[in-house]
Amino acid sequence: MSKNLSIVNKDLKEERDKINFNVEEFTNWFYGGAEKVKEKKYIENYFLSDKDLNLELDTSYLSYKDKYEEAVRRSIVVYKKLYKLHNEMGGTHEDFVKIMENLRFTMGAINPEGNPFVLHFSMFALTIMNMTNDEQKAEWLPRIFNCNILGTYAQTELGHGTYIQRLETTATYDPKTKEFTLNSPTLTSYKWWPGNLGHTVDHAIVMAQLYSQGKCHGIQPFIVQLRDSETHKPLPGIDIGDIGNKVGFQTVNNGFLGFKNVKVPYKNMLMKNSKLLEDGTFIKPKNAKLNYGTMVIIRVHMIIDAACRIAKATTIALRYSLVRRQSPINPNEIEPKIIEHITQQNKIFPGIAKAVVFKCMADYLTKLHLSITQEGNTGNLARMPELHALSCCLKAVCTNEDAKTVEVCRLSCGGHGFLRSAGLDDVYRNSTAAQTYEGENTVMLLQAARFLIKSFNEARNGGSLTEGVKYLFDFIGRNGKREIFDNSINGILRAIQAAAAGRTYIAWKHIEDDKRHNSIEVATNLAGVHLTKAAELHGYVCLLQVGIEEIEKIIRNVSPALGLVFKNILELFAVDLILNKIGDVIQHVDISNEDIEKLEKQMETLFKFFRTSAIGVVDGFDFSDPIIDSTLGSYDGNVYENLINAARKSPLNQEDVNRTFHLYIKPFMKSNL
Amino acid sequence: MSKNLSIVNKDLKEERDKINFNVEEFTNWFYGGAEKVKEKKYIENYFLSDKDLNLELDTSYLSYKDKYEEAVRRSIVVYKKLYKLHNEMGGTHEDFVKIMENLRFTMGAINPEGNPFVLHFSMFALTIMNMTNDEQKAEWLPRIFNCNILGTYAQTELGHGTYIQRLETTATYDPKTKEFTLNSPTLTSYKWWPGNLGHTVDHAIVMAQLYSQGKCHGIQPFIVQLRDSETHKPLPGIDIGDIGNKVGFQTVNNGFLGFKNVKVPYKNMLMKNSKLLEDGTFIKPKNAKLNYGTMVIIRVHMIIDAACRIAKATTIALRYSLVRRQSPINPNEIEPKIIEHITQQNKIFPGIAKAVVFKCMADYLTKLHLSITQEGNTGNLARMPELHALSCCLKAVCTNEDAKTVEVCRLSCGGHGFLRSAGLDDVYRNSTAAQTYEGENTVMLLQAARFLIKSFNEARNGGSLTEGVKYLFDFIGRNGKREIFDNSINGILRAIQAAAAGRTYIAWKHIEDDKRHNSIEVATNLAGVHLTKAAELHGYVCLLQVGIEEIEKIIRNVSPALGLVFKNILELFAVDLILNKIGDVIQHVDISNEDIEKLEKQMETLFKFFRTSAIGVVDGFDFSDPIIDSTLGSYDGNVYENLINAARKSPLNQEDVNRTFHLYIKPFMKSNL
Incomplete structure (x- = not known):
């Protein structure tokens, strides 16, 4: 939005000049096509350019009550505009719910601490659409869609x-x-x-x-x-x-x-x-399982949101790291961009890869959900339990990674990251909340683990397994022997699968042993830590497996230059993952210290390649300045000007001397102590 | 403070009835003696009972500007009382600075978001006391201690x-x-x-x-x-x-x-x-090294603060977990206290152990700092670099563990943990900030790593090593062979030492290899990730080593019942540590899957024992209700009453209908959309 209005910081411009792929092509992938990108930009501009919203006001300075009142005011402005747009476009009530869904980021820029009407068109309207008979629909839906109630x-x-x-x-x-x-x-x-x-x-x-x-x-x-x-x-x-x-x-x-x-x-x-x-x-x-579908789709949205929050946080951290200079690597040279410190690359680059892989996962789950729902409509509910377990597991893994990654991004910006104007704190609050709502993460992992244990028993008894857990057969087939490691992408996948299956086995064995003295329920509780670890590892298996499949497809459909970037991203994700899970992997895979050293070297090579593409990728996430809303992460990279300009807007700075000086401080300073 | 005023929740009372050691004895250890505890309680009551402070007002609801003004007002009330107390007690200006130091928790309860005068008696006064000549002291110190400036x-x-x-x-x-x-x-x-x-x-x-x-x-x-x-x-x-x-x-x-x-x-x-x-x-x-001492002592205070924040967060999470009931383990039974879920124990118990071990570390560093300063006064600066490296390393490790542990505690309280009234968010904000201020953690680790690499070179060349890094000799002596594992506490220490030494070796080798193509500075930067990992592991080595030494001493001086609790805590810390670092350990220690399984079983046994003592330990941290300031963590455990009472105080609840209904909502609902 403000891309063309201000002069871009020269360090950042220099980075952009070196980008070796088509950023727009990446953006089109991220949003599902050029048409969708156009639509997104139109909607963003339609709302965010409205002066009535008074977006200049930084609501973080307001009192709790004033924040609420301003959020109500802004929301009503938005809803009026939304109805206007909707009336112009025509369409049904159901379309309206969909527009709302696509508005989440714009809404977030308008009310950064949440919308006081958000449940009306989501859970309230959806429940009445899905859980009523025709008479009830006729009575309630018009009043809901007209906002009479x-x-x-x-x-x-x-x-x-x-x-x-x-x-x-x-x-x-x-x-x-x-x-x-x-x-x-x-x-x-x-x-x-x-x-x-x-x-x-x-x-x-x-x-x-x-x-x-x-x-x-x-x-x-x-x-x-x-x-x-x-x-x-x-x-x-x-x-x-x-x-x-x-x-x-x-x-x-x-x-x-x-x-x-x-x-x-x-x-x-x-x-x-x-x-x-x-x-x-x-x-x-x-049939009591009818509600599964809604729960699954809510969790898929949560994975998209996690991907977008990581994308936003890494955009801010990376742009700042390309502008901020500190601590010479060689004391005789000028201070480098902080991204040159390898520890900084290690904080930010894997995060960018996670955003991309999570997006792949969400896309995959959306398709899977659609296909399984269609099967369900023909009465075939066989794949429902796996989809449910998958959505539980990935909700937990993705929101947890989201919170950790966003916090690392904030810390990577040093002191300035601690400022509200940096924008990272708002992202973090949303990220960390997502670990609890719509199914507390530990509870989610335990639910997913139940499916894993069931599948493990099935596999041991020579039964059949659904696609996503077939790797349990491989583990059982090895009969205690370790998986051989190779550092290809599929080798890494097999290693993570072996770790997940191994941990499932440990949990299973723990339950079996304990069942001799305890009920199965007590035994299952006592295995809780193993069960959550198994489910978590299973989540990473799914992410990597789907990442490989989806990115292979993407590479076939994009230009070779962008294909290389996707390949780099996938490898970054995979190598970072296995290095972080090496303790789990090593127990079930024959991997030597030399193999680990090779992986660490591979990471360095991947960083070296990604050093040039990274800015293109985060620019490609295409968050406009009002959406990113960050002094450190704006497109122009004018970090220091942004910081001082934001500070000057602090309510305390609207007067030279605060009244407390005369009221309390001066009498105290002049008194005899 | 309010301990005797309200009726304790019966689930919590039942837990306290089972405590098998003397809680007061633990408290006396934590604060350094019965006299110190008495003093603490006196000071707390002296300040917190003052009606002029108006502590009933929940400042989190105020605007940014009002928060500042109220903080100034309260601070002036506090300083006046402080001068009154000081005048009554007599004493020098230097004593005054010490009183301030001991007041940190009380001050935190008065101004939860910080004191607008905090640097006057700390960095400002201290710098003028330490960095001026006599003439300057005479000019400035009286004006500073009289608060004329x-x-x-x-x-x-x-x-x-x-x-x-x-x-x-x-x-x-x-x-x-x-x-x-x-x-x-x-x-x-x-x-x-x-x-x-x-x-x-x-x-x-x-x-x-x-x-x-x-x-x-x-x-x-x-x-x-x-x-x-x-x-x-x-x-x-x-x-x-x-x-x-x-x-x-x-x-x-x-x-x-x-x-x-x-x-x-x-x-x-x-x-x-x-x-x-x-x-x-x-x-x-x-001599340019004179300032080391102040930096070290500030970091020691940060480690005490980290210990106290973890103590506070685990107090809240544990008390809540003993009162909250949810999700039957066996569907036919009543819902258990959530602490019965093993995953919940795993979130909270190791945190309590960390608080205790960090406190041991801070005590040890305080003594070490004193002894090294005394050596310094006689011109012997030999141990300064190690002390400096140690304080850098532990500042980073302890504040990072602090932030992680506090966040896990908040998440362990589910949705209710997300409420400001739960008190965990305020703790987290302070914890996460500590990762950045007084030396950004990655920078701290890299400084500590420099000392490790220097020591490693020294060891390879047959030089001498200071006490804390002598384990590098063992690693070099093994000449590539792995350390044999045994699961005694010293066996665990040796395993962590082997991991730290192993990672130091990997970083060292990385630098040596790279030096062939690059300058030593560039090579060191490229090894950054290994260097920070090595320093981090070294920090854990120090924590465990000092924990073992200090707790052995404590056990000799306390009653047998409390001694058992300390032994349990130390083992909890050690086993949790090695299980979390197993990926690093396994590369340098001959540890089998069976050994790991044994450690996991040991953890379960430790949890079982600690289940009874845990409430005694957190009660023993002795945070009074105004200091803990938490609806979920008050001494009486009346969680639900506290929550609804706190909610009723929300400014939004002071009127039935908010003005925005008439201003914005109603016109919108009645309009034709």
């Missing part, structure tokens, strides 16, 4: 996040009045965390234990009005508010919610799956 | 943090006027980062390149008045302000500072070391 999704409670079967909110049905009565029987049953709930929305889908005919029928969803349509005051029996300050997402308005005898009409229970007859008879759903 | 230390510039030799601020001496003229010749020469500089202090020690008689004589310190004593307005030629929002330390008031022909009198150059005669003749200092 605003809603969220209220599931998590103070006492329960992970283990939702034990949620405590109750909905008791009375066939006489044809009403449910909602109650929060304990403090821990209060809803807690739902986004937008505190003061923003007036409706919610509430997950509650359904009681009917004196029996509990498990968790069911209900549409509940929370606030008066005219006054926005909480309705009788509703205890609602904001849960308070957080590490990030300060403007998402996460809320709490307690019920005291709140009446909800019969028609407000969502009945696509379970059904309750008007007389109170409960009818179980035919 | 307030000062900071201004070294870092926009363009230079690490490599201070290339600072750009100039101080040019004119013998005619007997004045220095200070200038900031470039944008990058602006001072940037000094704490308290923005709007708080009126003086600073400014580090600048001294020019005299047409020559540059390197960096020298000058006392410079920045603001008018009466009006606090910046003096002519001074461009000064706040550097803006940061990841943490928002109220430290870090500032920028530019000079345009600012005159400073001759007598304001600090002349303890270098001297400038009035005619402009420069006289070099006799």
Whole structure:
């Protein structure tokens, strides 16, 4: 956006002059085609150029309350523009949800700490689209898409996040009045965390234990009005508010919610799956696995987001490292760009490779999800468990790598990285949160591990395995002998597979041994650390395997120069991975110190090649300056001017002397101590 | 403090009833004696009970500017009380600096984002105490200790943090006027980062390149008045302000500072070391290593702080894990305390062990520093380089472990850990900052590595080695053969030593090989990744070695029950360490898969024992509720009550309906979209 407006720092220009491939071609790959890139740029400009948004205001200086109010104001500006755009383009409500999806980065630039309406068009609208019967759709969808009501999704409670079967909110049905009565029987049953709930929305889908005919029928969803349509005051029996300050997402308005005898009409229970007859008879759903699909697609989005956050953080860290000069390598020479320090390359280059491989993974999962959903529609659910395990495992591995990589990028910028204006802190807060939400990472890994153990048992008993875990056969086939190592890309893959299979075996054996004294559940718990390690290694196997497959395809379709860059990136990812997991690998692979030394040398060679391409790749991620929003990472590389200009905007600098000098400091300095 | 006021959660009480050692005895060890604990409690209560501090106000909700102003207000309240206490106790100015040092945790509870006067009694006062001649002491110290002037230390510039030799601020001496003229010749020469500089202090020690008689004589310190004593307005030629929002330390008031022909009198150059005669003749200092001592002691404090931050974070995470129940291990049983999940123990228990071992390390370094300083006073500087290398290395290793451990603790608390009221985020911000300030960690490791390589060369040439690196001899003596493993505590130490020596050898060989084509400096840079790894492993060697020595001493001096706990803690630290570094160990130690399995089993046994003691140990860290300041980690364990009470204090909850509903939301909901 501002690319052509300012003079680019000469050190950065010199780097760009040396780029040896077509950056635009890379951008087109990253966004899925030239048309998509054009669309993205149009949308970005359509929103971000709007003066009403007042994006000049740095909201990080505001109070918690002011931040929320400004986020509401900006969001309403955005939604009005969005409706205008949508009306111009035509299209259905479903298209609208898709536009929202593609807007995430632009929205992030507008409300860096989150959107107080974000759940309305996502979980609220989606749940009503997917979990209602036709009558309910007709009643609710027009009001939702016209924003006559605003809603969220209220599931998590103070006492329960992970283990939702034990949620405590109750909905008791009375066939006489044809009403449910909602109650929060304990403090821990209060809803807690739902986004937008505190003061923003007036409706919610509430997950509650359904009681009917004196029996509990498990968790069911209900549409509940929370606030008066005219006054926005909480309705009788509703205890609602904001849960308070957080590490990030300060403007998402996460809320709490307690019920005291709140009446909800019969028609407000969502009945696509379970059904309750008007007389109170409960009818179980035919297939409980229907919700897998939504969970999978949310996690795929989380992998794309992780890729983009790493891309953003490495863009900032790399551009800064090409401009910042410090500490001569040879004391008689001028200070080099800090990227010349090999330790700095080691902090940033593997991160760039991760962004690319994670993007490949997300693309692959999107296709896989589509194909498995199509199979599901014909009644074939065989590959569902693998897809579910895969999405759990990769959600955990990718968000964890994301947080670690972003933090390393911030640290690689030294003191200046600690400034909010560097932009890396905002990225980190989102990255680290993603390790917890939508399935806490350890829980995710344990779920994936269950699939691995099941597959391992299957393999031992000569059963059949789904594609992604066939490497377990190889391990069993070797019968305790170690895999032979070779440092080709497929050799590295086989080594990581051997490590993953080996750790699965260790976990399996641990459980088998323990089962002699304990129940299988207790034995499984005691093997927890091995199980999470096995799942994590399995995640890396998938990333490398899919990375190899996808990048081979890409290389066949792009120009040779860009192909070389992709090859370099894949090798960087693979060699970095095996060197980081060498402790796991070495236990199950015949790899010598000389092999390791060779890998380390290979890494240096890969760095040397990537030194020239790196800036092209991060430029190719194509984050415009308003999106990257960083004094250290702007396209022009005018780091020091950006830093001082940002500092001058600090509210403290709007006056020479702060009032506390006269109020407190001066009297103290002049007093007799 | 509030220990006796509220009813303790019954799950937590049940845990405390089972503690099998004397918690007070542990506390006395942690703080260095019963007398020190008493003193600590007195000081804490003296300050924290003061209603004028208004500690009820949660400053995290305030705007950036309001946060600063409240921090100034509270600090002045504190300083007045401090002077009152000091006057009552009597004592010298130097004692005063020591009281300040012991107040860090109390100060942290009062101003969680930092004290806007913190550098006055630390770097400002200390530098003037240590770097001035008698005349200067007489002029400045009374004004400093009476707070008639307030000062900071201004070294870092926009363009230079690490490599201070290339600072750009100039101080040019004119013998005619007997004045220095200070200038900031470039944008990058602006001072940037000094704490308290923005709007708080009126003086600073400014580090600048001294020019005299047409020559540059390197960096020298000058006392410079920045603001008018009466009006606090910046003096002519001074461009000064706040550097803006940061990841943490928002109220430290870090500032920028530019000079345009600012005159400073001759007598304001600090002349303890270098001297400038009035005619402009420069006289070099006799010994350039004099400053090592201060740097070392600052880093020792950083290790104590790292230990305390880990102690605080594990206290919160453990107490929460003993109260929170989630996810039955056996689906037919009630949900267990989450600490029963072995993965949770694995997240928290090794952290507690680290806090204890880091504290041992800090105690050891304090003694070592004292003894080496005494040697230095008799002219023997032989052990200085090792102490310097050691302090660099351990600063990096301990702050890095600190940040990682605190973040794992936060993640172990799931969603609730993401709340500011959980208190873990504030700890993390301080932890992660410590990785960068007072010597960026990678730079620290490279400095330590230089000492390792020098020692390795020395060892190869049959020279003598200082105590801490003698293990390099063992490695060279084995002549390529691997160390034999045994899983005793000393066996683990030898294994880590072999890994550290092995990595030092790899780095050394890398440099030797590369020297054939490159200069030694380029070769050293190319070996950077190996060098940092070697230094890091060396840091762990020191931690384990000192841990073993110190804990053996402790065990001889405490009751048998507490001795067992210390033994357990040491083994936890050791086994966790070797399992985490197995990839490095395995390359240089003959360790089989069976040995590793044994270590993993040993870890489980250690966890089982520690399960009972853990709560006693964290209680023994003795953080009172106002210091721990956490809804999840308070002594009473009433987690859910604390959470909802904290939420109700959110400024958004002080009204039913936020004004944005009427201003923006309602008009939008009622409009035709």
